[in-house]
Amino acid sequence: MASARGRSEVKRYIASLPGQIETKLLRGAARAAANVIRDEAQAECIDEEVAAALKVRTKVQPGLITARIKIDRRMPGSSRALWIEYGTDPHLISVSDQDRGGMSVGRINQLNKEGSLVIGGHFVGPVVEHPGAKAHPFLRTALDRKEVDAIAAAQSYINARVSRGSITGAAEPEGEE
Template sequence: MMPTVRGKREVRSFIAKLPEELANRVLRGAARAAANVVADEAKDRSISDEVSAAIKVATQREADRIIAKVQVKGLGAYIAPWLEYGTDPHFISVDDSQRAGMSVGRVNRLAKEGSLVINGQFVGSTVWHPGAQRHPFLRPALDIKEAEAVTAAQHYISTRVSKGGITGKDEGDEA
């Protein structure tokens, strides 16, 4: 008597869908878990509340890769490069193309925040800025939390993959 096998089609279907299921339901979430560890450290290291509030995590799937990003987006994002890398000493002035024929003093009086007013005092048409010290927060966050991020990703995978199958929902790109 020949043995009969049942469920062969279902097993093949399950195995064929497995890479897609792993990518959408497990690996993307694992990448997000790892990135969240780094993002939390970056927020703690930033000396600017605006920059900390603008630190976001995003994931995306590109062909056969899952990409997780810790990025600074939104209000306060423009400050991030200055904090991370500092600035060299430089002059600040009102660009002639922005004056519309007005003196710098008039530009200052008409501007809501004043272009060359410091502590309410008009300081002239040009100001020497001594530069800003760097306060790195992104790269040190990755360097310090790399191992913890890998552990978070592994934990995410371990809690969602078992002998019984894959648990959890599909991961989207919510920030």
């Protein structure tokens, strides 16, 4: 009768593969793909501060690996990202109620011009009509333009780390880049 040795080691190795694939392979591949998209978005962004605020974040949940390109809200200029991406509608700008201290805009203007709207060093009154801003999409279009390159980057990452009989590399740390 034939005998086999090493069955338990083979079973243990096969059981460890999904975890290794998740931590060593797919998370890094997702990050590599997202970096391609982020780089394109940074190149297309019309605001350098917003471009610098673009970060890649990866997350692993059982059976789900995600990579997101997000705006780091701690960075200067990050609040302008949505305005640049989607534009703004025409709107009115006025002195906010909390800055008025219970006074009317007219009373603020009589006391000093500090609480009034000043643009370019000139007093412009209590309310200004902003014409809106044209959208300059950079995030959505970056994905459309670089989808194939991102997939190629993920495939290249995987190919570099899978060899006959093993998955090389350390587990990807969670976090931003």
